[in-house]
Amino acid sequence: MWQCPKCGRAFKSMNQSHYCGDKPKTIDAYIAAQEPAVQEDLKLLRSILAAALPEAEERISWSMPTFWKGENIIHFAASKSHIGLYPGPQAVGHFAAELGKYKTDKGTIRIPYGKIDAALITEIAVWCWETGNHA
Numbered sequence: 001m002w003q004c005p006k007c008g009r010a011f012k013s014m015n016q017s018h019y020c021g022d023k024p025k026t027i028d029a030y031i032a033a034q035e036p037a038v039q040e041d042l043k044l045l046r047s048i049l050a051a052a053l054p055e056a057e058e059r060i061s062w063s064m065p066t067f068w069k070g071e072n073i074i075h076f077a078a079s080k081s082h083i084g085l086y087p088g089p090q091a092v093g094h095f096a097a098e099l100g101k102y103k104t105d106k107g108t109i110r111i112p113y114g115k116i117d118a119a120l121i122t123e124i125a126v127w128c129w130e131t132g133n134h135a
Contacts, residue, residue, distance in 0.1 A: 027058050027065040034078045041113050045076055045083060048118045052125040072135045073128050083116075085109040087124050090133035095124055107135065 003010045007020035024030040031042045042065075049067050050058070053074075056067040064075040064086070075086040082103075089107040092099065098120055103110040109124075111117075128134055 023063050024060060026060065030060060030065050038078050038083075038113055041083060041116060042076070042078060044116055044118075045085070045111075045121065048116070048121050049074060049076070049125055052122040053129055056129070066135075067125070069129070074125055075135050079110070082110040082112050085111055085121065085124075086135045087128050088133055088135045090131070091124050091128050094127065094133075095120070098123075 001010050001012065002014045002016065004016075004020060009020075024033055027046060031039055031046070034042060046058075046065065049056075053067045053069070056069045056073055059066050059068050061068065061072050062075065064077040066075045067073045074088075075084075077084045077086070086108055092104050092107055092109060096104070099109060101115075101117075102112075
């Protein structure tokens with residue numbers, strides 16, 4: 001077991017990513033809680049998703065920024081070396097050829113900071129919404 005030195009919570013994995021204290025209630029709060037060096041990429045990704053999904057509501061779901069309309073469409077989250085984009089396993093499979101430059105796993109796309117492909121992310125988000133293959 002590993003115990004966070006800041007908040008004292010215990011975890012199975014060493015240095016597990018988590019929030020110390022209260023979880024953010026808005027995407028603005030989520031982004032503000034991240035390291036300053038990654039905030040611009042998070043803001044950029046948020047703006048791309050907002051433009052691609054103009055009818056979707058922004059909310060926090062599973063402690064991650066989420067675009068929602070009747071159900072979760074797509075999530076994203078900051079990690080140490082990348083942004084995790086969570087469109088679901090069907091989207092990752094459908095866009096496998098285009099996602100060759102990123103690491104993927106099941107329903108996850110790992111986008112290194114500074115390597116956001118706005119056109120591809122827009123295409124994935126719209127596909128998730130139009131097909132009903134949501135996160």
